[in-house]
Amino acid sequence: MLKGQAHKFGSDISTDLIAPGRYFHLRSNLPELAKHVLEDADPEFASIVKSGDFVVADSNFGLGSSREHAPIIIKMAGVAAVLAKSFARIFFRNAINVGLPVLICDTDQIGQGDELEVDLAAGIIKDKTNGIELTFSKIPEAMLKILDEGGLVPYIKKHGDFKL
Amino acid sequence: MGKTLVEKILSNKSGTDAVAGGIAIAKVDVAFVQDGTGPLAVRQFDEAGFAKVANPDKSILFLDHAAPSPNQQLSNDHMLLRQFSKNTGVQLSEVGEGVCHQIVAESYASPGDVVVGADSHTVTAGAFSAVATGMGSTDIAVAMALGKTWFRVPETYKIVVNGKFQKGVYPKDLILHLIGMIGADGATYKALEFAGDTIDAMSMVGRLTIANMAVEAGAKVGLFASDETTRDYLIKQGRGDSYVAIAPDADAVYERVIEIDAGTIEPTVSKPHTVDNTALAKELGDVKIQQVFMGTCTNGRLNDFAVAAGILKGKKRHADTRLLIAPASRKVLSDAIAAGYIQTLLDAGATIMPPGCAACVGVHQGILGDGEVCLSTANRNFKGRMGNPDSYIYLASPATAAASAITGRITDPREVV
């Protein structure tokens, strides 16, 4: 069970907003880059996010470039999962590959700062603040196999090949 | 049941019956990373314990996004990639060779290929009738090592374009128009397949521009059937023997068919800060611009500079508008010099930048000041994209960009030619 606070974002949160190009030179220094996570969407976010919190967005989260640094630094910031109405496909696949759960659900009902409990196995999100219970779409089976191993590198280390 | 282009190619490369919605584990023909995504791919390659690359001749490391390097950290990243190339025998495309997608088009992609790159605009190679798509660093590290990757076979939207473009209208206007129509997530997870007499008559360069921007509608691939135009382009690149004719089956199943009359399209512009926020150039005449940027994997090719030089010949850029030119590759630069376009652009007041991504991604060169506006021929106008979140990016065709450089405000090219 994951427990934490919701940090709300709008729609079309691009990878440029998550990991801005002006910090390109920090890509080989992920802890430094992580200090700027989501900076151009919410300059305060990196300083207020706590380990176990959730990023909760509208639709098309993670559109744009293929930079895997985007989901990596969201995860490094302590975010337990990203919840959105929809995700851009490269971001979704990258998030799974780096072991960051990405959940598709109706995020309209979740408020800024709400206390959430997410049961990944059961597919249920409880909003303790407003008492609402939401379900999220199942992660596709092939991706769940990768996520279950903690990401693509551990998956390949264990299986040596794609056994999807 | 008939197959779409993506189903055909993935069936062939996976040795299975690939049908939309299913999973295919496919052989990878071309795999690449660039200097922004490569260092992480190298680290993941090492972390996974790989020692060898499956197909080093068609695995490439491109130094293009930060080229030449603007600082110590990125210089060290370049060193890491050069060393990886020495260790594994993969190809290195050095600083100054050009943008990855242009070089893939010039030297690597062929009809029927599976092309994967750690860069979202890998879709560009779809112009060759290749399944070409962007992935993250880890996926590409694994694809390079194993020579294969997995795909969810996408459903296909067929985009049928018929009719002739009006004067001043180009393939860039068509793709901006389409994205404005269906939205930045209008084709998420889908394949786009382009067809119709406008597409049949279109040059490879135009097809590359369109395929390049398929990802801006969320698509996984943007494909064109291969034909004589594809063959001629390959012959000109000295790769004629890699040509194969590939077309979708007549009874292929499409999730959606979108028809566009090319004759109704007008010069189109994406306004800040999303690509689907489109308007007509003629409606934006009040927007003053401080910088015009012409180049990138979308519109940095010879024909693009031919159009720009045609408009700027004997004219000068507006005194308040900088004009930055970045050819997409060394070959484009060389050909543009030979054709006289570069001289024309220089005479018009342009600054010529080295082949590469240049000002596109906010790493170096051409970063905007606070509140400044850029009209770019690139593919993305997200907030902060060009290095300053307090600036504004409009996207347009090279013709609109050239016309606007003269007037210093967004200008429909039909106004000046």
Ligand code: SF4
């Ligand atoms: S030119 Fe721009 S869009 Fe194309 S690969 Fe380079 S940074 Fe990406």
